[in-house]
Amino acid sequence: MRRSLFRAPFLPYLLVAPQLLLTLVFFYWPALQGIYQSFLIQDPFGLRTSFAGLANFASVLGDPLYGNALRVTVLFSGAVVAGAMLLGLVLAAAAAQPLRGVQVYRTLLVWPYAVAPAVAAALWLFLAHPSVGIVGRALVRSGVGWDYTLNGSHALLLVVVASVWSRVAYNFVFFLAGLQSIPSSLHEAAQVDGATWFQSFRQVTLPLLAPTTFFLLVVNALYALFDTFAVIHALTKGGPGKATETLIYKVYVDGVVNLNLGSSSAQSVILLVLAVVLTSFQFRFLERRVHYA
Amino acid sequence: MRGFGRAPNPTGAVAVPAPLAGSLRWRVRRGLRFLPAHVVLLAGVALFVFPVYVAFVASTADLPEVTSGTLRLLPGPHAAENYWKAFVAGTGERIRGIPMARAMLNSLVVALGIALGKIALSLLSAYGIVFFDFRWRAPAFWLIFLTLMLPVEVRIIPTYKVASDLGLVNTYTGLIVPLTVSATGTLLFRQFFLTVPDELVDAAKIDGAGPLRFLWSVLLPVSRTTVAALFVVLFIYGWNQYLWPLLVTTSLEKEVVVVAITKMIGTGEALVDWPVIMASALLALLPPTVVIVAMQRWFVQGLTETEK
Numbered sequence: 179m180r181r182s183l184f185r186a187p188f189l190p191y192l193l194v195a196p197q198l199l200l201t202l203v204f205f206y207w208p209a210l211q212g213i214y215q216s217f218l219i220q221d222p223f224g225l226r227t228s229f230a231g232l233a234n235f236a237s238v239l240g241d242p243l244y245g246n247a248l249r250v251t252v253l254f255s256g257a258v259v260a261g262a263m264l265l266g267l268v269l270a271a272a273a274a275q276p277l278r279g280v281q282v283y284r285t286l287l288v289w290p291y292a293v294a295p296a297v298a299a300a301l302w303l304f305l306a307h308p309s310v311g312i313v314g315r316a317l318v319r320s321g322v323g324w325d326y327t328l329n330g331s332h333a334l335l336l337v338v339v340a341s342v343w344s345r346v347a348y349n350f351v352f353f354l355a356g357l358q359s360i361p362s363s364l365h366e367a368a369q370v371d372g373a374t375w376f377q378s379f380r381q382v383t384l385p386l387l388a389p390t391t392f393f394l395l396v397v398n399a400l401y402a403l404f405d406t407f408a409v410i411h412a413l414t415k416g417g418p419g420k421a422t423e424t425l426i427y428k429v430y431v432d433g434v435v436n437l438n439l440g441s442s443s444a445q446s447v448i449l450l451v452l453a454v455v456l457t458s459f460q461f462r463f464l465e466r467r468v469h470y471a
Numbered sequence: 472m473r474g475f476g477r478a479p480n481p482t483g484a485v486a487v488p489a490p491l492a493g494s495l496r497w498r499v500r501r502g503l504r505f506l507p508a509h510v511v512l513l514a515g516v517a518l519f520v521f522p523v524y525v526a527f528v529a530s531t532a533d534l535p536e537v538t539s540g541t542l543r544l545l546p547g548p549h550a551a552e553n554y555w556k557a558f559v560a561g562t563g564e565r566i567r568g569i570p571m572a573r574a575m576l577n578s579l580v581v582a583l584g585i586a587l588g589k590i591a592l593s594l595l596s597a598y599g600i601v602f603f604d605f606r607w608r609a610p611a612f613w614l615i616f617l618t619l620m621l622p623v624e625v626r627i628i629p630t631y632k633v634a635s636d637l638g639l640v641n642t643y644t645g646l647i648v649p650l651t652v653s654a655t656g657t658l659l660f661r662q663f664f665l666t667v668p669d670e671l672v673d674a675a676k677i678d679g680a681g682p683l684r685f686l687w688s689v690l691l692p693v694s695r696t697t698v699a700a701l702f703v704v705l706f707i708y709g710w711n712q713y714l715w716p717l718l719v720t721t722s723l724e725k726e727v728v729v730v731a732i733t734k735m736i737g738t739g740e741a742l743v744d745w746p747v748i749m750a751s752a753l754l755a756l757l758p759p760t761v762v763i764v765a766m767q768r769w770f771v772q773g774l775t776e777t778e779k
């Protein structure tokens with residue numbers, strides 16, 4: 179805390195008022211509304227609303243389609259987090275070397291962050307389309323029977339690829355920043371001790387990257403859970419069948435398309451709890467971030 | 472972390488004895504040692520450039536060539552007409568849409584509105600919280616801080632309800648304002664303000680400067696890089712928003728580019744006008760790319776510091 183402060187009777191309130199007001203109107207009020215809605219049930223014509231206790235939650239959790247969405251989300255998020263982090267780390271490890279032209283590489287690997295997930299989805303749709311896309315046609319010709327519009331596994335693979343593709347740059351930025359904050363003297367010491375590059379990477383670099391890795395794990399999980407809505411909406415709309423319907427996509431379909439507000443709100447509340455748990459993990463480690471530079 | 476500006480050590484990670492450094496043998500050995508890194512990086516760059524290059528080729532071809540699947544990997548002669556259709560006319564085979572010129576204008580307004588709005592709101596609130604002693608300081612901070620836990624996606628439907636009750640559907644205000652509140656900016660400015668030396672405040676007081684004068688003439692100038700870093704990150708964030716604009720706009724007039732593109736694709740029929748769509752996609756990713764490449768140093772700083 180600062181020692182030297184200004185004193186003014188009204189000014190500080192005026193300074194925080196705009197943000198607080200908007201926060202109350204667009205954050206807390208809707209969040210409370212959502213929680214309230216999740217305890218209400220509407221008749222099919224939307225004429226009467228009555229208090230339902232935990233009935234919405236019970237029917238959501240007992241719904242096999244929700245189980246399916248959960249399974250899809252776990253598979254999808256696991257693959258996206260692992261893929262984006264692994265690629266980001268490998269590229270950052272290479273780009274941290276004292277190479278000729280390394281700045282050009284770095285720029286070329288950072289810019290994909292500019293591509294919106296929905297635009298990334300459009301690009302991959304065009305590549306993977308079974309009758310139009312270059313990659314899609316090649317797969318069909320090689321006898322894979324590729325068609326993401328009919329085959330659920332193909333569809334899931336495609337949304338994973340597009341989501342990873344649009345997320346690698348983010349991981350690259352953080353891993354590279356983490357790698358650059360490790361003093362080179364540590365690697366030199368390892369080399370003097372006769373360690374190979376790989377040994378020194380495993381035993382010096384990776385442990386020192388642990389805080390970055392953990393942070394990215396949480397943030398990427400949040401990305402996979404929530405921000406990939408655009409990719410799925412643009413590529414598969416949750417289909418074919420329900421093969422790519424993740425939890426967040428189901429909230430949208432049930433709330434906006436099917437207008438089942440009670441169920442959609444209950445699902446939102448479950449996701450909200452998940453988000454709170456994940457972000458509190460993030461805060462816990464936020465304080466302990468280690469700086470070596 | 473201050474960007475990626477650190478110059479690479481020109482002799483490699485390990486110091487080399489002077490007589491050896493210039494010799495051909497050493498240079499070959501050094502080249503071989505870094506060969507795997509070059510290969511990895513080139514593969515990575517190819518992975519990111521390839522889809523964009525294919526989209527570029529398609530945007531210069533004509534529709535029959537694309538739908539027949541005979542697209543070659545060299546630019547064709549139809550660029551002008553495709554980009555004109557996409558940017559000015561907003562039409563194409565089986566496409567219902569708006570000119571990209573209009574959609575990009577919408578995206579620009581939204582992205583700038585979100586970035587500048589968020590910076591202004593969070594700068595003021597962080598200033599109030601850090602530099603003043605007042606009764607509701609701690610509750611105000613926590614109310615702002617906790618919004619980090621509520622991503623827009625999980626409260627999307629009730630937020631839409633609020634926006635529609637306030638008459639904000641199909642307005643720029645509705646597209647911008649609900650996305651200008653979040654804690655990241657406030658936290659970043661707070662973190663930075665806490666490092667501003669007390670002497671600066673004392674000096675301002677001695678010179679008779681009031682709190683607003685201090686904010687404008689002392690604090691803002693020293694916050695320049697923080698503002699620039701935040702601006703880049705927020706501009707990209709605003710330009711790439713999808714779910715909220717999808718809900719809060721129903722008229723074509725106010726559609727933002729990313730939504731416009733996926734609406735053009737629709738259900739992904741083979742016969743849809745791919746050259747025009749790919750031209751639109753490339754137009755949509757141009758502005759944020761220019762911002763990132765031109766302001767890379769601030770972008771990296773902003774990204775790694777807002778998320779910490």
